[in-house]
Structures are given as structure tokens and as C-alpha cells.
Amino acid sequence: MSADQAAHRSERATVPKAATIALYALTLGAFAIGMTEFIIMGLLPEVAENLQVSIPLAGLLITGYALGVAVSAPFITIATHKMPRKALLLLLMLIFIAGNALAALAPNYGVLMAARILAALTHGSFFGVGSVIAAQLVPKEKRAGAIAIMFTGLTLANILGVPIGTFLGQAYGWRSTFWAITVIGLIAFLGIVMLVPKVTAAPSSLRQELGVLRRSSVQIALLMTVFGFGGVFTAFTYIAPILVEITGFAPSSVSYILVLFGIGITVGNIYGGKLADRKLLPSLIGMMVLLAAVLALFSLTDQHKLLTLLTVFLLGIAAFGTVPGLQLHMLNTAKEAPTLASTLNIAAFNLGNAMGAYIGGVVIDLEIGGGLHAVPWVASLVTIVGILFTLWGARQHKTEARL
Numbered sequence: 408m409s410a411d412q413a414a415h416r417s418e419r420a421t422v423p424k425a426a427t428i429a430l431y432a433l434t435l436g437a438f439a440i441g442m443t444e445f446i447i448m449g450l451l452p453e454v455a456e457n458l459q460v461s462i463p464l465a466g467l468l469i470t471g472y473a474l475g476v477a478v479s480a481p482f483i484t485i486a487t488h489k490m491p492r493k494a495l496l497l498l499l500m501l502i503f504i505a506g507n508a509l510a511a512l513a514p515n516y517g518v519l520m521a522a523r524i525l526a527a528l529t530h531g532s533f534f535g536v537g538s539v540i541a542a543q544l545v546p547k548e549k550r551a552g553a554i555a556i557m558f559t560g561l562t563l564a565n566i567l568g569v570p571i572g573t574f575l576g577q578a579y580g581w582r583s584t585f586w587a588i589t590v591i592g593l594i595a596f597l598g599i600v601m602l603v604p605k606v607t608a609a610p611s612s613l614r615q616e617l618g619v620l621r622r623s624s625v626q627i628a629l630l631m632t633v634f635g636f637g638g639v640f641t642a643f644t645y646i647a648p649i650l651v652e653i654t655g656f657a658p659s660s661v662s663y664i665l666v667l668f669g670i671g672i673t674v675g676n677i678y679g680g681k682l683a684d685r686k687l688l689p690s691l692i693g694m695m696v697l698l699a700a701v702l703a704l705f706s707l708t709d710q711h712k713l714l715t716l717l718t719v720f721l722l723g724i725a726a727f728g729t730v731p732g733l734q735l736h737m738l739n740t741a742k743e744a745p746t747l748a749s750t751l752n753i754a755a756f757n758l759g760n761a762m763g764a765y766i767g768g769v770v771i772d773l774e775i776g777g778g779l780h781a782v783p784w785v786a787s788l789v790t791i792v793g794i795l796f797t798l799w800g801a802r803q804h805k806t807e808a809r810l
Contacts, residue, residue: 425604426544430556432598433537436500437560439591440533442568443507443526444472446584450573453581458516465516468523473757475524480531480754484747485617487532492746493605496536499529500599504592511585531757534558535750538734542745543606548684550738555680555731562676562727566669570662619744620751627800628740628748629755632733635695635793637759637766639726641786642702643668644764645771645779646719653780654715664719671723679728683735688801691732695797698725699790705783730756736800763789 447454447468455465487495506526513519534557541557542550576584619625642649650656650664675694682690701721708714734752741748766789767782775781 426553427556429544429603430541430553432595432602433541433557434560434563435591435598436496436503436533436595437537437557438564438568439560439588439595440503440526440530441561441564442572442588442591443503444476444530445565445569446572446576446588447472447523450576450581450584453576454519457581458519460516468520471520472523472527472530473761475527476530477754477757477761479528480535480750481747483528483532484535484750488747491605492536492540493599493603496533496540496599496603497596499533499536500592500596502526503529503533504589504596507585507589507592511582511589531750531753534561534753536746538738538749539745540603540606542735542738544604551683551687551731551735552677552680554734555676555683558676558727558730558734559673562669562673566666566673570666573662617744617747619741619748622741624800624803625737625741625748627796627803628733628737629751630796631736631793631800632752632755633759633762633793634789634796635698635729635733635759636726636756637763638698638702638786638788638790638793639722640760640763641767641789642705642722642763642783643726644760645767645782648779649709649782650715653709654712656712656715664716667716668719668723671720672727673723675724675726675728676730678724680731682728683732687732687736687739688797688804691729691736692794692797692801694725694728694732695790695794698722698729699787699794701725702783702787702790706780706787709780709783740800740804 447465451465454468455461458465487498490498503526506522506529509525510519510522513522537557538554541553545553572584572587575587576582646665646668647658647661650661651658656664679690679694682694701718705715705718705722708718733756734749737748737752738745763786766785770776770782770785771778776785
């Protein structure tokens with residue numbers, strides 16, 4: 408081995424370690440944001456009682472956050488498209504910290520809603536910009552895995568953040584949970600300052616960024632995300648009543664079963680990223696087929712407790728097994744405007760969540776196919792629509808590759 412080869416090999420050996428440490432800083436930021444998104448679900452009674460509002464009105468704090476993510480993501484990205492990526496990430500974390508501190512101090516419901524929306528402004532852009540940075544920190548063949556590492560923060564927020572935050576809020580008041588999230592946000596901010604390197608983005612004009620969105624391949628990629636992931640929330644939004652009313656679990660068991668789901672999504676996120684790095688579109692199609700199959704199977708297993716536990720775990724694996732692939736596919740499809748396209752894809756995830764929850768609610772209200780019992784197989788149909796868009800996108804990708 409020559410000296411140059413040895414030096415090159417040594418240099419390559421040091422890059423992954425530095426990149427991994429930087430990715431962990433992004434992961435902590437993702438953890439804090441994920442905790443903010445989902446924590447209200449565990450603290451609804453405490454928030455409603457303390458602010459003297461009804462449970463449904465308190466529930467709108469979740470809706471307000473989701474709409475804040477979906478609506479603000481493209482506008483925030485367009486407004487900041489000339490900012491250096493690391494500087495933008497730090498600005499987003501500062502806004503996030505301010506939003507959660509305001510939530511902890513909120514004297515009434517209106518201020519808390521405003522604080523939730525303020526924090527939501529950072530969600531789409533953080534994951535969009537973070538995905539771009541994560542992909543640039545590693546070799547090309549490791550990009551989906553890098554994105555998966557960052558998204559692990561979101562999965563860990565479900566496994567650890569929400570249960571711990573719920574316990575903290577129940578023991579010391581819901582405001583203590585938002586103070587804890589504020590502190591985590593500060594730590595993530597300092598981690599990004601010290602550990603995440605400055606990355607260079609290809610120069611692009613606003614016209615070029617927006618022009619990419621007119622391409623049919625980008626539009627199909629967004630539809631892949633909306634429907635491919637929308638099936639997850641068609642069922643998951645109503646997982647608690649399914650477990651209690653159909654399967655027969657005690658209400659107190661639901662939180663423990665959701666931890667099992669959270670473990671599944673962590674496994675799926677990691678291995679979904681590894682598979683996407685090997686064969687992106689084939690693995691993505693395969694994971695969506697698995698997701699549709701598990702959702703359909705849930706309609707048969709939800710009357711048996713042991714089979715339900717296994718299905719919930721598999722659902723977590725299949726659900727987040729699609730996330731790194733969907734995000735990387737968007738980055739590949741819109742290379743000229745990766746930040747805007749990536750951020751829009753995060754908005755598409757949230758739009759899919761909202762759409763899925765709505766579809767599941769319609770099935771229950773209209774008692775379609777038996778109401779609540781039919782929700783999983785309807786969710787499977789939503790995912791199948793996502794598979795069709797993915798097959799369309801794969802065919803178009805092959806056509807463009809030959810040109």
C-alpha cells in the first residue's frame with residue numbers, strides 16, 4: 408500500500424466518526440421536536456383542567472401544531488433559501504426554544520395555542536434542512552442511513568420522550584414538561600453549534616427552487632409520501648379505541664403497547680434506511696407492500712391479544728421503514744432544490760397524517776364496513792394508493808434515466 412493510499416484510507420476512517428457525532432446532534436434536535444409534537448396527547452386532561460377548557464378544545468392544540476407544520480414549511484424555506492444551512496438550523500432551534508418556553512409560561516389557552524404554532528414553524532424546515540445536511544455528511548451510499556439516524560430522534564421521542572414527559576407533567580404540572588423540552592432544545596442548539604460542520608449547498612435562485620416543483624416527478628414523489636404514509640395514521644390515530652373496544656385491553660395497557668409500537672418504528676427506521684441505501688425504489692415498494700399487508704392483517708388479528716401485540720410491533724417496523732426511503736427519493740428527485748423539496752416532503756407527511764385521521768374518522772362515523780373494525784383495512788387501501796404512485800414514480804425514474 409502506498410503512502411497516499413494509506414493517508415486516503417486513514418482520512419476516510421476519521422470521517423464517519425465525525426459525521427456520526429454530528430448526526431447525533433441533529434438526532435437530539437429531532438427528539439426535542441418530536442416530543443413537542445406528541446406530548447399534548449399524554450397531557451390533555453391536565454392542560455384542559457388547568458386552563459379551564461374542554462378536552463376537545465385542548466385537543467385542537469394537536470391540530471393547530473399539525474396545520475402549523477403543513478402550512479408554514481414551504482414559506483419558511485422560501486423565505487430563508489439564501490441562508491447558510493447551519494445558520495438556518497440554529498435559527499430554527501432558537502425559535503423552537505422560544506416557542507416551548509412561551510408554552511411553559513402561557514397564562515391562558517390562546518397563548519398556549521400561539522406557542523404551539525410558533526414551535527410548529529420550525530418542524531418542517533428542521534427535518535427538511537436536517538435531511539439535506541445529514542445526507543451531505545456521509546458518502547453517497549450511506550445517505551439514507553444518515554437520514555434514518557436523524558429520524559431516530561423522532562422515534563425515540565415516542566418511546567421515551569412522551570412517556571417520560573407525561574409522567575413529569577402529571578407529577579409536577581404540565582408546564583414542567585415544556586420546561587424540560589426547552590432545556591433539551593438548548594442542549595441540541597449547543598450540540599449543533601459545536602458538532603455540525605458548515606455545509607455548502609449548490610447555488611440556486613428562488614425561481615429555480617420553485618421551478619422544480621412544476622416537474623411531475625416531484626409531484627408524484629409528494630403523492631407517494633401523502634398516501635404511502637397516510638395509511639399509517641388512518642389506523643394509528645384510532646389505535647387506542649381499537650385496542651380497548653375491539654381487542655379488549657384495559658385502558659391502562661395502551662401506553663405500554665404504544666411503547667412496543669415505538670420500538671417497532673425505531674427498528675423499521677434504521678433498517679429501512681439500510682435497505683434504501685442498497686436499492687432505493689425496490690426496497691421502498693417492498694416496505695409499502697409490507698405496510699399494506701400488516702394493516703390488512705390487523706383487521707383479522709385485532710380480536711386476539713397476542714396476535715394484536717405482534718401486529719402492532721410489525722406495524723411500527725413497516726410504518727417507519729418507509730420514511731428514510733421516501734425522504735431520500737425526494738432528495739434524489741429534486742436535486743436542484745433539495746431543501747425546499749425535502750421540507751415539502753415533511754409537510755406531505757403531516758398532510759398524510761391529517762388526511763388519514765380524517766378518513767378513519769369518516770369510516771367510524773358512517774360505520775362503513777363495521778366502523779372502527781374496518782379502519783385497518785381502509786388504512787391498507789390508502790397505502791395501496793401510495794404503492795400505485797410509487798410504481799408510477801419508479802417507472803418515470805427509469806424513463807428519465809434512459810434519456
